[in-house]
Structures are given as structure tokens and as C-alpha cells.
Amino acid sequence: MTIRVGIFGYGNLGRGVESAIRQNPDMKLAAVFTRRDPSTLKIKTEGVPVLNIADAEKMVNDIDVMILCGGSATDLPTQTPETVKLFNVIDSFDTHAKIPEHFDAVDTEAKKSGKVGIISVGWDPGMFSLNRLYGGAILSEGKDYTFWGKGVSQGHSDAIRRVEGVIDAKQYTIPVDEALEAVRSGAEPELTTRQKHLRECFVVAKDGADKAKIEKEIKEMPNYFADYDTTVHFITKEELDRDHSGIPHGGFVIRSGKTGFNKEHNHIIEYSLKLDSNPEFTASVLVAYARAAYRLSLDGVSGCKTVLDIPPAYLSAKSGKELRKELL
């Protein structure tokens, strides 16, 4: 049976989900929902309706799982609890500090409606969280490290664009090689913010702008840059569009721990991602968890779940028997 997926929100993430569904023969796109006038939206999949979200209720029998592709700041805190009243849902809510509150809100509505909501799906939170969990459960005495990058930080790029005299900008977060090597050595170092990551900025300035002033303002910006070693490169708009239009990202989760009656043995567990497209990879994770939500729902499960709760086999299109034979 084909899993019928709905997409709510058609930005980079929504388009990534549309593309990922095509790579999974057990799924099909059932509809795309928007808060705008649907006639203004042209999607890539032929014959699939684009509907206003107000019409979602008419589609309850045509959609098995709805993937919410809005933002964590203002969209998901209300959209996920609202949508789970009608559908099994997946979201990528990534405001770490507010996850417990979001979980409770979704859980309450999901239990009332008898639906499943899997929240905070993606890679951090998501696959990185899973690796922090597995690493800590296995090496119970040890230390966790998370590094991000090399990749584009949307928030930091936006912060640079707000500096006077800046037309456009792209910021890369880069893990410091020496810090990674120190962690991999098993030494369990204490690392400062500055020791862990560099920030590299590519900035297009207005004609005649005071570049020295812009650079100083970026480097001293509190929270965003002041605690980091930051490099600023001024380039042309053409160079920015040619060389920095991608949305790569990635990172590392490392667990360093000790075992033995005298803690004499070191172990390093390392998980890393190198992603050409952050939204398309996140979308691929969302689609795998949509499969899990569908199956949990068939099992009669309801309520809010996270990646930490989902049996791994539920993500795969293969049967338990195939998985044991081919992958175990």
C-alpha cells in the first residue's frame, strides 16, 4: 500500500520533501498546502492539487501523513498542534530550548485525535540527537562533542545583511581541525566556543561603503561573532551568486569514553554528515520518519514522539526479515 503524503509549506524544505518522495516508491505526494492563494503556487509534480490550508479538512481521507515544512520561530509552534488534530504529522521543530513545551502541546492534541506526531525530525535535532543518545548509553562514562559545518548558517548570514552598507552576505560555520583532532585523541578536552568553530563571511558591500567599518561591526557583533575568530571577505554580487549560492552543511557528533576496571581503555564513536544541500537532506529524514508515523498509526499508537522513540526498522521500506538478512 502506498503512503499518501501531504506537504504543508512550499519553501526549500517543502520542495526537498517533494523531491524525496519521488525517491521512495512506497510513497506518493497527495497534495501541497499553502496559506497563500493556491493559484500562485506552481509545484513540480504533475497532477497533484495545491490547496489552501483551510481546505485541509476535506483531505483527511486522502492523506496518511502530513509533513510540515514551516519555520520553528512562528509557524510550527501553532501549526503542528493544529494539524495533528486531523492528520499524522512530522515536523522539523529545531528550537532546542522549546522542544519540551512543543512536545507537550503536540502530545495533548495527538492523544485527543488519536494521531501520531513526530517532532524535531532532521539532523540536529534528529540524527545528531540519536547519536548523542546511542553514544552516551554505550559509553556511559565519557563526554559528548557536537561540531557544526562546514556549512551555511542562515541566521548568521541574515545578521550580516542587517549591517549598514551590506547588500548581501553568506556566512560559513567551520569546525576547527585542531579541536576535532584533540577530541579524536580521546583526551576529552574542555573547549571554548572560539576553539571549536571559525566563522567565515562573504560580503557584498554597497559602492563607496566603509569596508573597514563593516568588517569591524561584523566581528564585534555580540552572540553572533564576538566569541569567534571571524574572517570577512568582500566580494562582488556576481561572485557571491556564482560561488556561494548552495546551502551545504554538516557536522560531527563525537562520544569519547572509557571502559575497563581501571578505565584504561579509550573509545571514540564519531558520526558525521557532509551535505551538499541542507534542506534536501533534512527533507529526506522527514520522509523516512513519515513512513514510521504511518506504521505507528497502523499499530494504533497515538501521541507525540521524537526520533528517540522510533524503532529504527520503522524507517525502512524493507520488512524485518529482509533487514535481518541484508543489513544486520
Add this chain to the structure above:
Amino acid sequence: MTIRVGIFGYGNLGRGVESAIRQNPDMKLAAVFTRRDPSTLKIKTEGVPVLNIADAEKMVNDIDVMILCGGSATDLPTQTPETVKLFNVIDSFDTHAKIPEHFDAVDTEAKKSGKVGIISVGWDPGMFSLNRLYGGAILSEGKDYTFWGKGVSQGHSDAIRRVEGVIDAKQYTIPVDEALEAVRSGAEPELTTRQKHLRECFVVAKDGADKAKIEKEIKEMPNYFADYDTTVHFITKEELDRDHSGIPHGGFVIRSGKTGFNKEHNHIIEYSLKLDSNPEFTASVLVAYARAAYRLSLDGVSGCKTVLDIPPAYLSAKSGKELRKELL
């Protein structure tokens, strides 16, 4: 409530489990079982009984989970189905080709007894299997790579010891750097056995033995060495004991895949282990899954399971609430 763990078999793996239990405050060692005369066995934990396996039945009310620490060739195929008649069990059965058959045997008995048996726990099968599953579920179009090492292969070391003129030997399996780099590039190369791993041997020969003949015999040994680039070093027994007494291991699971409407974006997911002690790390994984078996059993679950079936949160001593707050 403390989880009471039994150990069956007290070799390197059993001692590793004993040590790992000390690192987990929610667990305690309840008894060690052996097929030998218990009076010949001295364990490291004071006040814990050593019993003959024939007396296991008397301990059914004192042990929540039994961890089986025997070998896959001859012990576990009978021990796991036998033991699950009385206890929840964990084993590290690692004969990949026979896992389906072992699963069925354990499942039949576990369903009859109402117990949980989690089989093939460790790192390969085990954590590597999990990473093959997650990687393939997320990047559904792509290729899997598994590399082992650098680490000691017991089977290959044993094979060398059977060569005439050899007193002792240690064999290291080493992944080829160029192959790893080719995989990490996203090129999805086809790699031969020889291109993936090197074999390095440290050999203690008898006085006056024909070293050239020994080296030739090792390098040409079918299945074990003939398909690899193999290096043989002759060293003294003292050097072997001083420099090669450890049991390090590790390896890499890499998923390389593509996304996008035109498959224009590459992604690399890499999981790696660098282990000072193969048996102690495996033991740490077994102990984490013992926690999961105990919880599944409290949930009323019975039957055979593998790492692919277990919700990750079941491995951790922390509550769902703590995990969402601290790790997600």
C-alpha cells in the same frame, strides 16, 4: 529499581560485561554462570556468586536479564534458545549468514516462555547494522560501504598460528586510506577486496624456521590473505607481548547518496569507531541493550528482537523527559 544482570561465560567478553555493569548505577551483577566447575573461577566483583549453568533455574527470580558471552560458532546457536526459556537474554551472535535461522530459533522459544531475547548485539552486527539501516532509509538512492579496522582479527591471527614454524602471531586489518577518501568524495566507487583493506601480520617464528616459506604460505593462504595486500613482520615473542597484546578494533560505515529533482546533490553519512578494546566496547553495547530488554519485558513484550527493533530511548537510563531536554 536496579536491573539484576547475569553473565553466562567469563572470557574477555564476560569480564567486559562485569566491568561495564560497574559503570551503570542502575544495574548490578547478580551471578556469573559457567559450564566449568565454579570453584575454579575467580571473578572481580566481591560477594557475587559463581554458579554452574545447571543451577540457572534456581536463579530465575534473581536475574532480570542474562547476558550470554559465549562464541557464535558453537555456543550461542544452542545457548541462546535454551537460556531464553528461563530468562530475558542478550547475545552477540555475529555469524551474519546464520542470523535469520538463529532469530527464528530464539523467537520460537522466547514466545513460548514469554521472555525477550535480543540477538546479534555489538558493533558489527549491532551499531554498524543500525547505521546501515538509518543511512539507507534516509538516502534511499545511494551506496553502502563498510570498512573494518584498524584492528586485530582473531580469526586471521589463528590462521597464521596454524602455519608450520609459527609460535605466535597477531594480524591487523587496516582500511586503505585511498579507498576511504574515494568513498568520502561521493564518487560511489566500486571497490575490490584488495582495494578496501590491507592485512599486516606480526609473526613469531621458531628458531631456525624458514621465514621466507612462512611468509609465502601466509600471503598465499586462500580466503584469509590471498585476495589482500599482506605485509609480514617477523618479531620476537617479547616484542609481540610488549607491542601487540591489546585487542583494538574499529571501522567505518559510510552511506553515500544523492538527492534533488536531478540527483544533483551528494551527501555523505559516516559512522566510525576507534576502540582500544574490542571486547569491552562490545560488552558496553550488550549492557545498554540489557536495559532495553528489561524494559521491553516490563512492557509485556516477548519474542526475539534485534537492534533494528529497539526504540533508542530504551537504551538510556534517563527518562523520556530528560532525554528530550538534554539530548534532542
